Amino acid sequence: MPYGPHTGDDRARMLAALGIDSVDRLFDDIPAHLQASELRLPPPEPELQLSVHLAALAAENRTDLASFLGAGVYRHWSPPAVDQILLRGEWYTAYTPYQPEISQGTLQSVYEYQSLMAELTGLPVVSASHYDGASATAEAALMTCRQTRRARVLVSAAVHPHYRATLRTYFGARLEVDEIPMAASGDEAGTLDLAALERLLADRDRPVAGVVAAQPNFLGLFEPMDRIGELAHAAGALFVAVVEPVSLAVLAPPGEYGADVAAGEGQPMGIPAQYGGPYLGILAATDALVRQIPGRLVGLTTDVDGRRAYVMTLRAREQDIRRDRAASNICTNQALLALAASIWLASIGPHGLRDVAAWGAQRAAELESALAAAGAFRLHPGPYLNEFAVRVPDARAVHRRLLDRGILAGLPLAAVLPDERGLEDGLLVCATELTTPDEIARFGEALHAELAASAATDGRVPVGARSR
Amino acid sequence: MGVVGERLQPSLFERSRPGRGDGKIPHPPQDALDRLPGPARRREPPALPELNEPEVVRHYVNLSQLNYAVDTGFYPLGSCTMKFNPKLNEWAARLAGFAALHPLAPDAVAQGTLRLLWELEGALAEIGGMRAVTLQPAAGAQGELTGILMIRAYHHAGGDTDRTDVLVPDSSHGTNPATATMAGLRTVTVPSAPDGGVDVDAFRAALGPRTAAVMITNPSTLGLFEERIGELLDAVHAAGALAYMDGANLNAILGRFKPGEAGFDVMHFNVHKTFSTPHGGGGPGAGPVGVGERLVPYLPEPRVLREADGSFRLERAGERATSIGRLRSFVGNTGVLVRAYAYIRAHGGTGLREVSDDAVLAANYLKHRLRDAYDLPYDRACKHEFVASAASIRRRTGIRTLDIAKRLIDHGFHPPTIYFPLIVEEGMLIEPTETESVETLDAFADALIAIAAEAQSEPQRVRDAPRHAPVRRLDETTAARQPNLRWRPSAGGVMPCPD
Numbered sequence: 001m002p003y004g005p006h007t008g009d010d011r012a013r014m015l016a017a018l019g020i021d022s023v024d025r026l027f028d029d030i031p032a033h034l035q036a037s038e039l040r041l042p043p044p045e046p047e048l049q050l051s052v053h054l055a056a057l058a059a060e061n062r063t064d065l066a067s068f069l070g071a072g073v074y075r076h077w078s079p080p081a082v083d084q085i086l087l088r089g090e091w092y093t094a095y096t097p098y099q100p101e102i103s104q105g106t107l108q109s110v111y112e113y114q115s116l117m118a119e120l121t122g123l124p125v126v127s128a129s130h131y132d133g134a135s136a137t138a139e140a141a142l143m144t145c146r147q148t149r150r151a152r153v154l155v156s157a158a159v160h161p162h163y164r165a166t167l168r169t170y171f172g173a174r175l176e177v178d179e180i181p182m183a184a185s186g187d188e189a190g191t192l193d194l195a196a197l198e199r200l201l202a203d204r205d206r207p208v209a210g211v212v213a214a215q216p217n218f219l220g221l222f223e224p225m226d227r228i229g230e231l232a233h234a235a236g237a238l239f240v241a242v243v244e245p246v247s248l249a250v251l252a253p254p255g256e257y258g259a260d261v262a263a264g265e266g267q268p269m270g271i272p273a274q275y276g277g278p279y280l281g282i283l284a285a286t287d288a289l290v291r292q293i294p295g296r297l298v299g300l301t302t303d304v305d306g307r308r309a310y311v312m313t314l315r316a317r318e319q320d321i322r323r324d325r326a327a328s329n330i331c332t333n334q335a336l337l338a339l340a341a342s343i344w345l346a347s348i349g350p351h352g353l354r355d356v357a358a359w360g361a362q363r364a365a366e367l368e369s370a371l372a373a374a375g376a377f378r379l380h381p382g383p384y385l386n387e388f389a390v391r392v393p394d395a396r397a398v399h400r401r402l403l404d405r406g407i408l409a410g411l412p413l414a415a416v417l418p419d420e421r422g423l424e425d426g427l428l429v430c431a432t433e434l435t436t437p438d439e440i441a442r443f444g445e446a447l448h449a450e451l452a453a454s455a456a457t458d459g460r461v462p463v464g465a466r467s468r
Numbered sequence: 469m470g471v472v473g474e475r476l477q478p479s480l481f482e483r484s485r486p487g488r489g490d491g492k493i494p495h496p497p498q499d500a501l502d503r504l505p506g507p508a509r510r511r512e513p514p515a516l517p518e519l520n521e522p523e524v525v526r527h528y529v530n531l532s533q534l535n536y537a538v539d540t541g542f543y544p545l546g547s548c549t550m551k552f553n554p555k556l557n558e559w560a561a562r563l564a565g566f567a568a569l570h571p572l573a574p575d576a577v578a579q580g581t582l583r584l585l586w587e588l589e590g591a592l593a594e595i596g597g598m599r600a601v602t603l604q605p606a607a608g609a610q611g612e613l614t615g616i617l618m619i620r621a622y623h624h625a626g627g628d629t630d631r632t633d634v635l636v637p638d639s640s641h642g643t644n645p646a647t648a649t650m651a652g653l654r655t656v657t658v659p660s661a662p663d664g665g666v667d668v669d670a671f672r673a674a675l676g677p678r679t680a681a682v683m684i685t686n687p688s689t690l691g692l693f694e695e696r697i698g699e700l701l702d703a704v705h706a707a708g709a710l711a712y713m714d715g716a717n718l719n720a721i722l723g724r725f726k727p728g729e730a731g732f733d734v735m736h737f738n739v740h741k742t743f744s745t746p747h748g749g750g751g752p753g754a755g756p757v758g759v760g761e762r763l764v765p766y767l768p769e770p771r772v773l774r775e776a777d778g779s780f781r782l783e784r785a786g787e788r789a790t791s792i793g794r795l796r797s798f799v800g801n802t803g804v805l806v807r808a809y810a811y812i813r814a815h816g817g818t819g820l821r822e823v824s825d826d827a828v829l830a831a832n833y834l835k836h837r838l839r840d841a842y843d844l845p846y847d848r849a850c851k852h853e854f855v856a857s858a859a860s861i862r863r864r865t866g867i868r869t870l871d872i873a874k875r876l877i878d879h880g881f882h883p884p885t886i887y888f889p890l891i892v893e894e895g896m897l898i899e900p901t902e903t904e905s906v907e908t909l910d911a912f913a914d915a916l917i918a919i920a921a922e923a924q925s926e927p928q929r930v931r932d933a934p935r936h937a938p939v940r941r942l943d944e945t946t947a948a949r950q951p952n953l954r955w956r957p958s959a960g961g962v963m964p965c966p967d
């Protein structure tokens with residue numbers, strides 16, 4: 001065993017103290033007919049060999065592409081200080097701060113995370129992390145049901161499809177979810193259809209606990225959040241805003257437009273994409289919801305000598321105390337990622353955060369021009385921050401062929417929104433501060449070449465294409 | 469001497485000075501945001517702290533030193549398996565090929581990770597004796613929800629919609645009943661037998677046509693193997709219910725007991741316990757779920773599939789109509805799973821069995837060492853952890869388990885889990901793990917024995933503990949009565965800034 005300390009003598013000494021001759025005696029309580037068959041796994045790999053093996057597996061992934069893929073997970077620059085601090089064993093090899101006297105580091109960092117997120121969201125109560133944006137959104141929706149004692153939630157079809165799927169799974173057993181469609185045409189195309197929301201809220205027999213909408217939405221567009229909030233509140237429902245934290249440097253915070261709960265994915269705050277996680281579920285709420293919010297909360301207090309100190313608090317919401325009446329079953333959370341986000345924010349500061357958001361907008365505008373020049377135009381008229389959808393005939397095939405040219409051309413929308421009419425030919429693309437003008441030019445040229453090639457085979461001329 | 473650093477830190481907000489720390493990121497053109505529509509804009513920039521890098525580093529390094537951690541000392545927190553976290557695994561998860569991979573990248577781009585995940589599923593299925601595994605759940609509790617939702621879907625598919633009860637023993641972890649509620653089911657708590665095991669007769673009496681599932685932790689939260697598990701599983705299945713195994717305590721039985729072979733229908737793994745992925749000050753973890761044949765159709769999506777040509781792909785949304793759906797975004801906590809994979813490969817089957825052998829040997833040895841000083845309410849061979857109790861000490865001296873835990877801090881140790889499971893009076897759940905040396909186990913036993921003596925001779929010293937920690941016992945009542953959950957400038961006035 002590679003990490004065990006025991007020598008043969010050590011084991012013999014322990015066995016002798018117990019008065020037994022073999023460790024097998026300690027397993028005599030497993031009934032004979034229930035003893036395991038042999039564990040058939042590949043033989044142990046010494047670290048030297050294992051490190052080569054792991055590096056080879058990592059190298060089988062292609063991360064050399066010029067990537068315009070976002071769709072809920074965004075590439076951002078992280079100062080090396082962030083990961084170097086995270087690599088301290090005092091952070092990552094500790095656990096839940098059950099013993100506050102020797103966990104003040106974790107506790108203060110969580111309190112600071114809560115404070116940072118409260119600033120960003122404009123909502124005062126922030127839980128110290130959920131699994132990811134999707135489960136945080138589901139928990140937010142459950143909060144609205146507990147608070148209003150109603151059993152139906154409305155979610156915008158322009159919320160991330162994985163979040164909606166998660167919400168359905170969490171609600172499936174006992175609560176209802178209805179989707180608010182997007183406007184199909186006009187200036188509001190691709191954003192929540194307010195008239196449809198009003199109709200859904202008007203069903204008096206099925207009162208609504210909460211309305212869930214995202215800002216920016218999954219297609220990168222802005223929703224009329226204050227109006228959605230007003231409609232929700234007028235129907236006695238709560239309003240859940242799904243947010244992207246970097247954008248909050250420049251977009252109105254949920255607390256300002258009347259959201260009762262904000263949920264979102266914290267990954268953009270310096271957390272690597274790493275194929276899906278670990279990420280950071282953000283969950284923030286108004287004071288009125290402090291006893292409904294699930295997950296850990298850290299509060300400021302003093303010790304017996306009057307020194308400032310931090311401690312987990314309001315724990316009667318949690319599963320270890322409340323059992324079947326807890327606000328959620330969450331136990332292990334994403335504390336290390338909350339720490340990562342805090343260090344990232346502290347390192348780049350408010351000006352850095354604004355610059356990151358603004359660079360995304362800048363590069364995305366450049367991307368829009370380059371793609372238009374290649375013949376791919378936006379699908380929606382509304383403004384966007386750093387992500388938008390363009391129409392590309394036969395988007396999935398073009399996307400595949402662009403991979404061979406070293407371009408990861410965003411996300412073909414048909415793959416994730418198969419039932420949404422008008423998006424079949426859509427590619428969702430994004431830019432961040434890491435997107436370079438050279439990458440944008442390469443994408444434009446490659447797309448132009450692809451569209452020209454398919455036009456030549458079908459005898460069509462790509463709309464708006466110009467020769468370069 | 470304190471076991472952790474002593475330098476309390478002012479908050480990030482108090483360290484902030486306007487104008488500090490700018491300049492890491494070039495400024496974009498002035499008009500970059502001009503196209504943002506007015507109503508969507510933020511009027512006031514967020515009041516985030518402004519610091520320069522040296523201060524940020526010092527802040528967080530000093531804060532880190534206020535933490536006790538596995539890397540600094542013995543951390544026998546029962547039920548949490550605080551074993552050593554190999555450094556190779558941290559390195560591996562940070563390899564650019566793993567770390568920079570976007571979760572929606574096309575399968576063709578992600579073959580290395582997909583292969584790793586597919587092999588990990590296979591390894592976990594073999595360890596659990598299960599037919600298939602999903603890696604999606606983000607932690608044990610989410611694994612429980614996954615399992616119970618699958619059980620519910622299974623009953624519903626059979627037209628059996630009246631099964632609303634989930635039976636759990638009273639020693640179960642809080643996540644078990646909380647999970648039942650989240651799944652829309654009702655918890656029925658069954659008392660344990662006097663020997664700490666499941667009371668099979670009580671379970672038989674509670675089982676019936678309304679029982680959807682029984683959730684059992686084996687070894688139990690008392691660190692005991694459920695010797696009557698075979699009988700119990702027969703009774704569960706005879707009642708038409710399914711059996712869930714909470715696998716949090718798998719570290720005791722690797723290669724000795726495969727839940728699936730024994731008849732469990734579904735189980736979760738806590739990779740942040742058994743397979744040594746770090747606990748991260750509260751998380752992240754991952755909670756893969758293994759299922760037997762009956763529940764395979766209901767596994768969450770997406771599964772990782774292997775094609776005939778040997779390549780790998782993710783299942784598409786809606787590809788399997790029977791799936792319970794998604795529990796979260798994307799495929800799972802992949803970065804955590806890379807570490808778990810590395811751990812399993814480093815050990816192989818023989819190594820994993822040795823892990824359990826040594827974990828169980830260490831726990832029994834430590835229990836033996838404490839025999840004269842503490843009550844051992846369940847005094848038989850334990851598995852990887854055991855419960856000791858200070859009930860007699862309390863009766864004799866008034867000193868409680870909480871006091872003993874705090875005094876352990878002065879002796880340089882992280883306390884065990886205390887007052888869990890709830891059914892043990894003045895209980896402490898002690899889990900040494902297999903990566904602690906005999907010298908460490910002896911030193912910890914000596915400290916606990918010394919504290920038991922102090923409880924008699926110098927009780928005030930125990931009550932006043934900890935003395936050698938950056939802060940002493942906290943005012944938790946005020947924290948709960950007047951919650952202060954975020955920094956406001958005025959809060960600094962109330963409590964002096966530490967420096």
Ligand SMILES: Cc1ncc(COP(=O)(O)O)c(C=O)c1O
Binds near residue numbers: 547609689714717755
């Ligand atoms: C027995 C038991 N069950 C379930 C859980 C829940 O697992 P997690 O914390 O990963 O959600 C724990 C963990 O603390 C546990 O000890």
